[in-house]
Amino acid sequence: MKPFGYVRAATVEEATDAYAHHPGAQYLGGGTNLVDLMKLGVAAPDTLVDIAALPLDTVEERPDGAVWIGATVRGSDLAAHPLVRGRWPVVSQAVLAGASGQLRNAATTGGNLLQRTRCPYFQDTSKPCNKRTPGSGCAALAASHRDHAVLGHSSHCIATHPSDLAVALAAVDATVELTGTAGSRSVPAAEFHRLPGDRPERDTVIEPGELVTGVLLPPHTAGLLSxxxxxxxxxxxxxxxxxxxxxxxxxxxxxxxxxxxxxxxxxxxxxxxxxxxxxxxxxxxxxxxxxxxxxxxxxxxxxxxxxxxxxxxxxxxxxxxxxxxxxxxxxx
Missing domain, CATH: 3.30.390.50 (CO dehydrogenase flavoprotein, C-terminal domain)
Structure with missing residues (x-):
């Protein structure tokens, strides 16, 4: 693991400013995926901007019946929250279907959406991978691809996205809230992740420096069977x-x-x-x-x-x- 700088942000503004002023920075939430990739040599950030202390760790009901989930809400807390379990049980079930209890205690809602593929060729730096090193090729195409994509893949990448939560959020018409130095915006959860095309290194529609600040569960799917x-x-x-x-x-x-x-x-x-x-x-x-x-x-x-x-x-x-x-x- 190469040396890296570390910045602990106390506000969203501090986090996005720190990212903007530190080339090669990455945000650090629970670290359950990013730290593993750093150990493997797949990720090598020059600076980690720690967002664990940001005031984004609550679940809040809105006047219209929507529910906002902060980006740093831990998986275990999200799955157990009565508003989520009662109105959108599919979301709670999806969180509980992923990882282990120990990981859910550490992993964050935003980090869950941003986790990278578990394709073994992406994680093995001795193998070509267009997602890890654009233009190097896709080792999985001619090797073992039992776990890989059957829909929407391209000749550049056949990896799948690993998140269970992201699937549930897409089904309930949730939106993902993003904040960067240029302001804030919302993206439908079903459009937040990208198909690989010829740019498989881009997992999502996030622009450089944007931070996931929360997820909004909409009222029109609340209480439906799921x-x-x-x-x-x-x-x-x-x-x-x-x-x-x-x-x-x-x-x-x-x-x-x-x-x-x-x-x-x-x-x-x-x-x-x-x-x-x-x-x-x-x-x-x-x-x-x-x-x-x-x-x-x-x-x-x-x-x-x-x-x-x-x-x-x-x-x-x-x-x-x-x-x-x-x-x-x-x-x-």
Whole structure:
């Protein structure tokens, strides 16, 4: 690990100013991903701007029923918060499905969204990786890619994004709040992460120096039926082979609202817009669900080792929707 500078910020303004005045800086939250990458030699910041002390560690209800989650709220606190568990259970379930209890006690909400891929070739500095070293190539294409993307990948990168929380936030129409020296802005969670294209080194739409300050859960998905389903190689402490966050509002036998986001299939949480459009306003029969999921997953381009992910994603999404639509319907 190379020597690096350290700045501990007390306010958002101090953090963004410190970043701007220290070329090669990176923000440090819980450190559960960044410190590991520094040890591996994948990340080598010149300065760490510590944001752990920023006043962003609360969960607050807004007058319109939205709930704001500060960027430094720890995973364990987020998963256990009564407002989140009661109104958006899919978010709590997704957090609990990720990592271990010890890591959830340290990892932050903002850091969860910004964690890097777990592709072994990204983490191995002896292998070419366009995400780590642009233009060097993608070692995974011609090697083992069982865990890699089947949707939205490119010849430059076939990695998947590891966050469970990000998948749930995409499904509930959350927004991510960003602050930089030029001001603040909000980005829909479903558009926060990028597909790789020819710039796989850019995981998100964050501009240099911008800081995630919070996440806003919107009122229109509060209280709807929701569930997070995850398939992995072992029962805990493993990343998704395929996962789905599903949100539904069933009234009079009709899907008034449905949203689906897949994890483990792409470079970002994959919002299943085609499937949603096909299902919205219909009776959620098994046949209708199968047809909608087939239409969504028809865009998949599996590789030699990961074709199994397509039927797996179909099955886990169909199961999630069956669980939701079998639940008692809401009354108007």
């Amino acid at each position: 569930v997070y389903r995850k398939v992995r190689d072992r029962a805990s402490y493993a990343f998704a082979l395929a996962s789905v966050a599903a949100v539904a509002d069933v009234r009079d036998g009709t899907l008034r609202h449905v949203s689906l986001a897949f994890g483990g299939l792409a470079h970002r949480p994959w919002r299943a817009r085609r499937a949603e459009a096909a299902l919205r306003g219909t009776a959620p029969t098994a046949s209708a669900v199968d047809q909608a999921l087939d239409a969504e997953l028809a865009r998949a381009r599996p590789l030699g080792d990961n074709a199994y992910k397509v039927p797996l994603a179909h099955a886990v999404a169909a199961d999630a929707l069956a669980r939701l639509t079998a639940a008692p319907a809401r009354e108007d």
